[in-house]
Amino acid sequence: MNLLYFCFSSYLNTMTPKEKYIEDVGLLYEKYGLPKMAGRILGYLMSASTKNTSFENLQEALKASKGSISGNINLLLRQSLIEKHMISGDRKSYYKVVFTSLNNILEAKVKSIAEFKQIYERGITLVVDEHSHNYKYLSEVLEYYKFLEEEMPLLKRKWEEKIKKNETP
Amino acid sequence: MNLLYFCFSSYLNTMTPKEKYIEDVGLLYEKYGLPKMAGRILGYLMSASTKNTSFENLQEALKASKGSISGNINLLLRQSLIEKHMISGDRKSYYKVVFTSLNNILEAKVKSIAEFKQIYERGITLVVDEHSHNYKYLSEVLEYYKFLEEEMPLLKRKWEEKIKKNETP
DNA sequence: CAATAAGTTCATTATGTAATGAACTTTATG
DNA sequence: CATAAAGTTCATTACATAATGAACTTATTG
Numbered sequence A, B: 001m002n003l004l005y006f007c008f009s010s011y012l013n014t015m016t017p018k019e020k021y022i023e024d025v026g027l028l029y030e031k032y033g034l035p036k037m038a039g040r041i042l043g044y045l046m047s048a049s050t051k052n053t054s055f056e057n058l059q060e061a062l063k064a065s066k067g068s069i070s071g072n073i074n075l076l077l078r079q080s081l082i083e084k085h086m087i088s089g090d091r092k093s094y095y096k097v098v099f100t101s102l103n104n105i106l107e108a109k110v111k112s113i114a115e116f117k118q119i120y121e122r123g124i125t126l127v128v129d130e131h132s133h134n135y136k137y138l139s140e141v142l143e144y145y146k147f148l149e150e151e152m153p154l155l156k157r158k159w160e161e162k163i164k165k166n167e168t169p
Numbered sequence C: 001c002a003a004t005a006a007g008t009t010c011a012t013t014a015t016g017t018a019a020t021g022a023a024c025t026t027t028a029t030g
Numbered sequence D: 001c002a003t004a005a006a007g008t009t010c011a012t013t014a015c016a017t018a019a020t021g022a023a024c025t026t027a028t029t030g
Helices: A003-011 A017-031 A036-047 A055-062 A066-078 A103-126 A133-167 B003-012 B017-031 B036-047 B055-062 B066-078 B103-126 B133-167
Strands: A082-087 A090-097 B082-087 B090-097
Touching: A017 A036, A017 B103, A036 A055, A036 A066, A036 A082, A036 A090, A036 B103, A036 B133, A055 A066, A055 A090, A066 A082, A090 B133, A103 A133, A103 B017, A103 B036, A133 B036, A133 B090, A133 B133, B017 B036, B036 B055, B036 B066, B036 B082, B036 B090, B055 B066, B055 B090, B066 B082, B103 B133
Parallel strands: none
Antiparallel strands: A082 A090, B082 B090
């Protein structure tokens, strides 16, 4: 993208659908706790039409510093949201979104359920009066989280079975 | 809490279990997107042994400014996480955690599922080659979100039935 | 082995969000 | 109706987190 285009596009406030998409993915992931740049990287990788996306590609497309790209790539690698692959005879690193870990989504949910469940369990030990509003409140919420904790593995299994059916019809 | 206690407790790094609890609830909610102060208010309200908690109680317990308490109370009210109640002959406002909206938890989840689903739907329109890694990736994730979107209402119903049984045994 | 490419590290700067506190509005009371 | 209590608003300050960019490491190639 050259300077002329850049000036025009920002003046007229136009973006290609792809550029818009990248920014929106960035914002969505930011909303759910990742750095915006990490989200933008995911947006670029997800909407990429070329097979191989390098560090350099990302830097140019997202117009960000090496440091930021490097840091956020490694964050995404640690969270298994992307993976690195190499091409023989080429010293660059290439990245793509991870295909396998769909259950990551549910697993993250299960984790957060466990965290809240613990907080409610602790809370209940601090409320002395068993007839109080709070005691009843905390007990019920706790029940709900226990329910969710039981149900999540069932949901996971249900998904796995559905996949199996589709693969061997 | 007097100054002497404050100096001691911070110097020795001791906190009552309740104080520790309030801070931990604050951190947990901060992690999931609420301002820390809003989380601390929830922590205080949840672990309160007294029936009525006023604005003033909160301000004293959390050692925060009126402005911060006010802003965060109203945030929590808007999100239906707490509710206000009045006492006749008393011009103060009192607050408590909301008992009813357990399904808020699931509903928030359903909303976030819808947001991600939309992002994947948009992404798929940007990837031209139907045999590419990304096309397959986005299609599968999209399937998964559709599955979750279908399952959530079922889960909700299951919970409601479980509650009904417990109420009329 | 010098030169360069690829990526990392980290001190500095920038940005966004939250808390503060003083001034203000609203409501009640003697 | 003056006074005070209860809470809100908002400009300012503080804080936490992210991005930058230059110096650095590591690997590669002519």
